[in-house]
Amino acid sequence: MADRDSLVAAVARQGAAVRELKKNGGAAADITAAVVELNALKAQLNALAEPVGIVVNKKALEDLLLRKMFVVPSFEIYGGVGGFYDFGPPGAAVKTNLLNLWRRHFLLEDDVLEIECTNIMPEVVLKTSGHVDRFTDLMVKCTKSGECYRADKLVEDFIENLLAKNASALTSEEQEKHRLVATKAESLTPDEMHAVIQEYGIVSPGHGAVLSAPVPFNLMFQCHIGPEGHNVGYLRPETAQGIFLNFRRLLEYNAGKIPFGCAQIGNAFRNEIAPRGGLIRVREFQQAEIEWFVHPEDKSHAKFSQVASQRLTLFPKANQLTTGKTVVLTVREAVDQKLIANESLAYYLARTASFVAQLGIDMDRVRFRQHLDTEMAHYACDCWDLEIQLSTGWVECAGHADRSCYDLQVHAAKSKVEMVGTLKYDAPRAVDVVDIKVNKGKVGKAFKSDMVLVNKALEALRVDDAAALAFEATLAEAGTADLHVDGKSFTFARDMWSAAKVTKMVSEEKFVPSVIEPSFGVGRILTAVFEHTFYAREGDEKRGVMAFPAVIAPIKVAVLPLSNAKEFNPVVQDLERKLRAVCRSLSVCAAMWKRGGLVFV
Known part of the structure; x- marks a missing residue:
């Protein structure tokens, strides 16, 4: 039988293949075969003994945290509400000390700016960033009690119980059929989800009542700004957007110099349908984020040499798909081997490792896992998660991403406010540019009431040299060219618009910065601290001890x-x-x- 690491790698590899098939619209038969193979690998993996992990008396720890008022359920005297927790005096003190250490370790060390933005954001901000359309899960409701459930988790739990209770009665083919339904649950449409719920006869767990039809549920908390109720807003789902919106002023405050960083510590909100895992998945949580802005073609870091010899435990994507084993490399080795994309990203991975080491975390149970290609956003270059092993397994506690600044680009396009940096040259340089000329009189006369759409299309050509030259080539050859925007077509004549490549002497360069983004989940890190520092006194298991390092001790x-x-x-x-x-x-x-x-x- 294969060793556990090899099976972990095989499961990751096959999971990536399944995601790729679904993403590319693969044939149903191919997807089914791939999922069957994935589930077979998972079965082999589950058959192996679990590796020795953190041995912790969860019940004793949870009792201590509650009894000594580290963390308690919010609104407890009224029965509490899932996904909300309060920090008592010792818990609040530990969190404050942790955040103060975070500020000293990251912000003071690198002269990172810090801002504090509002928790409520108008809809236009989150519509532009994509959160309004993207932050959704399918929800069903108990028709008797009104209690809501996340539909995909309900299906997964139901099928898991079905297989557990009827393992001997079901053929292997029937079991694989059920597992395939569970695997696909997260990607089902509302109609498909409703059909699955009807087919399996799934009812509400609490009352056994019929469930409502699934509906998309936006995970952001909506509110209305002002008494009229016309201005829709949301509690922010992340702190980063406030930094992006203030980029222009932050750059000015920093005397126009790039690279620079800006941080924010604050609460974010996610209206989870079924929160679970204590502070791991909650509806209100605290983030500590840094946005480190750099030139897209120069991601070096001035202090890289200070961390170059530091050793990190890395779980590269290639290893996840092959050996399933981590590697230990110096930061310089990881960058030289192009395992980590650049110096700035590597610098923050090293600084994060140094940070968590001060918290009492067992560094033998810490790793940085690289995102697989199927996990990353299309605009991301490289992403690594800080993962800490808890009694429940490996938990992501911080993310580190090297991404083109998608957010700056979309907010600049929507707001018509330029969000760029400037690189001044030591001496003027000759550069090729596309010079565009628009005959505004003729264009305005030709399109009149459609000028808003036409201007939108012309602006897109202005920032896309290849598209502008292609449009010019069509005009030159045919005398006319059609410009398409929002489902409409506008015919331009030769005398309305022109573009030509010319050489100009320039003394500076405008660019949209890339950003290195370390993002820390404070509640998750605290959960790791509590687990890693807790022990029971020898011979007296009822007397629990929280062996906090002095720097964060309450x-x-x-x-x-x-x-x-x-x-x-x-x-x-x-x-x-x-x-x-x-x-x-x-x-x-x-x-x-x-x-x-x-x-x-």
Whole structure:
């Protein structure tokens, strides 16, 4: 039998093949065969013993976090609402200390700017960025209680239970048929999902009632800005958009210099249909993000030499599809081998590793996993996730992406506000440019009421040299050329428009910056910190210990008098005063100390 790493790689490889077939509209028979092979590999993998992971008493840890008020359910006296949590005094203190360390480690070290933007955004912002159309899941509702469920997860859970209860009664072909339905559940249309629910007779888990027809559910929280109710807004699904919208002013504040970075720490919101996993998947969560703007053709980093010899545990995409094993390389080796796309991205991977090492995280259970080609957005160059092994498996806690600045481009196009950087040359350079001339009088007279659409099409030609020269070639050959925009066609005559390639002397270059984006999920990192620092005292499993490093510990020192005698009071109070000037301290009376009532160690 193959070893576990090889099977993990085979599952990843086959999963990528299935996604590629679906993406390219492959034949149903080919997809079915690929999914059958994928499920067979998964079955082999599940048959192997799980690797030794983090041994942690989850129940004891959860009890401690709740009892000592690190993290508690929000609105608890009213029964709580799924996906919302409050941080109690020690939890809030740990989080504050973690974020202060994050600021010192990332922002102060590299002179990264920091801003704070609003949680509510108007619809036009998120429509332009693609969130309004993209952030959806199919939802069904219990017709008796009104409780809502995420349809694909309901189907997956139902089929998983069906197979578990009827494994001996079903043939292998029948089992594969059911597994294929579960695999496809996430990509089904509303009508297809409804047909599956009807076929399997799936009812609401809570009441056994009929489910409503599936409907697309946008995961953003919608609101209305102002009393009239006409201006639709949303709670932001990520913090990054605020930085992109302020790029022009940030660049000016930074004296026009690129590269530069801007960070934001703040809450983001995602109206999860069925949140789960504690702080891992919630409806309101905190992000700490950096957008590091660079010239698209120069992604070097001034401080790369400082991290070049640092060793990282990497899980490259090639290994995910072959050996299933991680590799340990220096940062310089990873860049020289073109495993990591560039110095700036590699620099932030190294800095992230140094950051989590200070949090009490076991670095033997930390890796950076590279996104497979089928996982990346079309505009991304390279992406790596910081993954930390928890008792539930490997969990993504931070993402690092090298991407062309898609957001700047779409916001500039929609708002008509230029969002570019400037590279000044040491001496003027001769460059080839496409010079476009428009006879505005004749164009306006010809198209009149359609000028909004025509101008939109002409602007697209102005920023696409290849398209402009192709349009010019058609005009030169035929005397007319059709310009297509939004389903309409406009015929241009030779005397309306022209384009020619010319050589000009220029002293500067305008460019849309690329961005390196490290994005940290604060709640997920805290979950890892809690698991990795928790242990039960030997011989007394009921006494849990949170072995926080001092830098993030909620309380740095405790004053523990051995006696309550009054003559000790002046000394104790003076010591407490001096300690509180530099850190949070805890004063405990002698009686409490002798009873073992100290909360933190």
